[in-house]
Amino acid sequence: MQSTGDARLGVKFADLLSPVQPSSPPDISSYARLPEPTTNIEQVKRDLKEFGYGFVKDALSPEQLAVLQNRLKDQAEGEVSAGVAYFDGGPKKPNQRIWNLPNKGQEFLDLLSHPLVDQFIPDFLGDGYHLSSYTANINRPGSKGMGMHTDQITINPAIPQYPLGLNLMWFLTDVNEENGGTRILPKSHNGLVAPDxxxxxxxxxxxxxxxxxxxxxxxRLWHATGPNVAKDGERPVILQFYVRHFVRPQENFTLSVTPEVVAKASDAAKQAMGFRVTATLGGVEGFRPDGTLVNRPENPIMALKTDGSRL
Structure with a gap:
């Protein structure tokens, strides 16, 4: 059944029913500083802890940047031509989203082995982390942006005191307020905070x-795709959303990624796509040692007769 009425009142009503009662966010004008792009990884980690976000400058080399720009541009045009493109961003739907990037080119597989993954994800999410989603968002002029949200909002039961995921958003062009830079509520990851x-x-x-x-x-950081008021151009970004090993992913990569892609993927990429056993989770045909990389079994044990033959 489709709901009618004021959506804002609906959100407030749902908040009142929740056992968690968030407070209003602080006034950001009171902050002495906000995170800025830096090549100092330790500073980015401090920003992540204090503000809920940080920026790694020059994370992609000019060569990596050009390769990813070209592959994403070609893929976006190809999906339009094939009639499988997905658009959103308001009534006119100017934005284009590209799903399930592991299937879309070696360039995207290679990005799963970028050094930043090892520098941030294990320390923040622990052992056995995996991807929840791996997508691209091409934000174009006219986009109305999104409602504020957290990436933990769909995970139940709600655990706002404990982070379950970490995003790496790769800028494939200069990003700013005009062309739809992501809107952020700094420090909204700390405590029970939500926008009014x-x-x-x-x-x-x-x-x-x-x-x-x-x-x-x-x-847990409250954020949203920003409205794009630029006159021309577009704002393409790639998003890798990693989660703790026990969180079910948005994209079921073990089914949606083709066997050909899995066969050529690095160990880091296979772990990211959910092919790694963590503790007792993620095994195939029963127990597998922690850290094992698994595949779909070629000869699974099926229903058998007492003599060992197939039923």
């Missing part, structure tokens, strides 16, 4: 950085 109106970006800041920057932000 998820449909209003007043009081937020925006992600800004040169092409090649990586925005690192955790799953």
């Amino acid at each position: 109106n998820i449909f209003d970006i007043a009081g937020t800041t925006f992600a800004s950085g040169p092409a090649g920057t990586c925005l690192v932000f955790e799953s």
